Amino acid sequence: MKLSRNLMAALIAFILATPFAVAQSELIAGEITKVDQSASKISIRHGPIKKFDMDGMTMVFRVQDPEILKKVKVGDKVKFDVDRVNGQYTVTTMQPAK
Numbered sequence: 001m002k003l004s005r006n007l008m009a010a011l012i013a014f015i016l017a018t019p020f021a022v023a024q025s026e027l028i029a030g031e032i033t034k035v036d037q038s039a040s041k042i043s044i045r046h047g048p049i050k051k052f053d054m055d056g057m058t059m060v061f062r063v064q065d066p067e068i069l070k071k072v073k074v075g076d077k078v079k080f081d082v083d084r085v086n087g088q089y090t091v092t093t094m095q096p097a098k
Ligand SMILES: [Cu+2]
Pocket: 046, 054, 055, 056, 057, 058, 059
């Protein structure tokens, strides 16, 4: 009885902690260096991207939604998230950095 209660407590702690860990590592810091509306591409000088084991660099990303490109301009500091879509690094969300 005591063991299963401890197990339950551990499980609950794990479940509660997990979304926070994900949320914290989610967004990447970056600065826009080029916006290409017609190709739906954007160049970003970005910080480290842990999930792709990537250091900071400037590189070109696809964007999932072209609307993202209308809200940013060269020089903007942003927070964004990236996924691999059909083998291409693709920006899925972007917001102004505070
Ligand atoms: Cu990169």
